[in-house]
Amino acid sequence: MPRAVREQQMLDAAVRTFGSRGYMAASMDEIAELAGVSKPLVYLYLNSKEDLFTACIRREARALTEAVRAGARPGLPADRQLWSGLAAFFTHTARHPDGWAVLHLQARTHGEVFAAEVAAMRAEIVAFVTQLILAAAREAHRDPDLREAEVAGLAEALVGAAESLADWANVTPGVTARQAATTLMNFAWAGLGDLMAGRHWTPPADGGDADVPEPQSEVTAPVR
Amino acid sequence: MPRAVREQQMLDAAVRTFGSRGYMAASMDEIAELAGVSKPLVYLYLNSKEDLFTACIRREARALTEAVRAGARPGLPADRQLWSGLAAFFTHTARHPDGWAVLHLQARTHGEVFAAEVAAMRAEIVAFVTQLILAAAREAHRDPDLREAEVAGLAEALVGAAESLADWANVTPGVTARQAATTLMNFAWAGLGDLMAGRHWTPPADGGDADVPEPQSEVTAPVR
Helix, strand or coil: CCHHHHHHHHHHHHHHHHHHHCCCCCCHHHHHHHHCCCHHHHHHHHCCHHHHHHHHHHHHHHHHHHHHHHHCCCCCCHHHHHHHHHHHHHHHHHHCHHHHHHHHHHHHHECHHHHHHHHHHHHHHHHHHHHHHHHHHHHHCCCCCCCHHHHHHHHHHHHHHHHHHHHHHHHCCCCCHHHHHHHHHHHHHHHHHHHHCCCCCCCCCCCCCCCCCCCCCCCCCCCC | CCHHHHHHHHHHHHHHHHHHHCCCCCCHHHHHHHHCCCHHHHHHHHCCHHHHHHHHHHHHHHHHHHHHHHHCCCCCCHHHHHHHHHHHHHHHHHHCHHHHHHHHHHHHHECHHHHHHHHHHHHHHHHHHHHHHHHHHHHHCCCCCCCHHHHHHHHHHHHHHHHHHHHHHHHCCCCCHHHHHHHHHHHHHHHHHHHHCCCCCCCCCCCCCCCCCCCCCCCCCCCC
16 A cells, blocks of 8 residues: 555544544554554554644644635636635535644643644635635725725634634534524625625724723733 | 742743743743742642642733723723723733743643633634623614524634634734734724624525535535
């Protein structure tokens, strides 16, 4: 069997083991057995548990990013674009729950090196979503002056909401990928939709937040 | 000086050091010096670097949870409630950037024990937000049958979006707490608002997502 095929089998077994057991509890013995190879061969090909985990993160990050890119349809109306992108995202995370657990739970919990791998993928997705929102807003011609910073904030909000919902959907019985995507559309679309139509939500004139009690000392940054 | 006061000084110094340097790079020498005490006294009071970090997580989690609870105003209309809650959240995270970094970056990056502390706080906030949304939806009398699972999903989306925006606001020059809160209101309110008025976003009849290309094998869960 060619090395590349063997390596993919090892990575399949490793993603499943890291995702279901957690990084610390996963053993190389178990991964080798699940892959149907000897443990020395895993070390020969992937070098160490750390390197194997890094290879898993990179493969799963690439697969997720490609699924989201493939789901986005630049030609569609903005709501359909958002829907197809979200549907692709939640379909992928539901089909690959161990891959999602590796990316969103395990990689971020076991040290800064692994966390940095995932942060790079996340930054790429946020940049991609930012461009989609910007293009849709400009296409709409209703709010061509939507500020870049505002769009970046909207993309952060959308990505954060999607990550949180994917975690939730994967551990909540009976929640399908389609339901998770529909929930996020209900949450986000009319909001983004109103925004692109130039209908902003406006904070109350009195601030409304001025008398929020703010306890304790330790002011480490200027109040903004 | 009473022990309780000394301990708070040590925790202030520890939060600042862990938040700005990261858990691994932070040294007990530096924390003791910043607190103006001897290193043996830090160990005497807080026992170990691990225990000191846990104490920081608990204190910052309690402060954040209290700030969000204090910001919610059950008597206000739903949009004003959401606004005041979000304003309280982003004001707190902007005023305590090191505390937020401890909770949302450091605690989740350095092992399952610390991550579990933060997960407990997050679950409490999600439950609180779920109840607020449920109460507002029932108050509105327009969608009294809003499913509990749908509401739980909306709360997950809102909390995930807020976490993501707080990270972003704290590292993006010129983004104030008020702007972050306004961005999230623009993103979320009209969405939640439409939902409470019974105006759901409906997926396209043809599915629209059915032909999303879904690469590779490794199907570890039934496709949902």
